[in-house]
Amino acid sequence: MEKYRFTYQDIHRTARDIADRVKASGFEPDIIVAIGSGGFIPARIIRTFLGKPILAVGVAYYDANDKPTDLPHKVQWIEEAEKKLAGKRILLVDEVDDSRTTLEYCVRELLRHDPAEVAVAVLHDKKKDKRGAIPAEVKRYFAGRTIPDKWIVYPWDAEDIDDHDAMAADNPPID
Ligand code: G4P
Ligand code: MG
Numbered sequence: 001m002e003k004y005r006f007t008y009q010d011i012h013r014t015a016r017d018i019a020d021r022v023k024a025s026g027f028e029p030d031i032i033v034a035i036g037s038g039g040f041i042p043a044r045i046i047r048t049f050l051g052k053p054i055l056a057v058g059v060a061y062y063d064a065n066d067k068p069t070d071l072p073h074k075v076q077w078i079e080e081a082e083k084k085l086a087g088k089r090i091l092l093v094d095e096v097d098d099s100r101t102t103l104e105y106c107v108r109e110l111l112r113h114d115p116a117e118v119a120v121a122v123l124h125d126k127k128k129d130k131r132g133a134i135p136a137e138v139k140r141y142f143a144g145r146t147i148p149d150k151w152i153v154y155p156w157d158a159e160d161i162d163d164h165d166a167m168a169a170d171n172p173p174i175d
Helices: 008-024 040-050 101-111 161-168
Strands: 003-005 031-036 054-062 068-076 089-097 117-127 141-148 151-153
Touching (some): 031 101, 040 054, 040 089, 054 101, 089 101, 101 117
Parallel strands (some): 031 054, 031 089, 117 141
Antiparallel strands (some): 054 068
């Protein structure tokens, strides 16, 4: 199967591009919410350009007995901090918009706390039919790159980062 491999350099450039577009849109987040674990590194790089604090959330597709669940559920949430989300502008960050299920779930959970606005940013949006939908309350959606529906290998999953970077030179075409 053809895969896309992105290097840390690629990811950094894509994150900066997202931050530039967030700024250009006039959206000034008060807080970045990172969806773990794939959203942690992208959120941290975006913070370099937007300079806002990061809160982390985690969701899982497995229950307490390790059985697959159809929908995501919380495994780590911002319980104390979520009391402070009312009236705040939130930038929700993840690495990939694949089925959109996790993103929909996280947006809905955040909306329960009366934020002023929730915007979504992902490094990569896969062109495909999505199982989930971004709620209509979300007026701003930033995808660093829109790519065909193929598996992405991120640099943080590489066991040999030099091999990974070398193979990234042979990515399938994107456009
Ligand atoms: P979505 O709402 O953002 O589309 O996420 P979805 O629920 O469809 O994704 C389920 C899991 O599959 C997520 O990981 C997501 O990051 C991962 N995933 C989907 N497509 C790719 C891909 O092309 N490459 C990689 N590396 N991962 C992909 P997760 O369960 O949240 O785990 P984590 O890796 O973020 O900790
Ligand atoms: Mg993820």
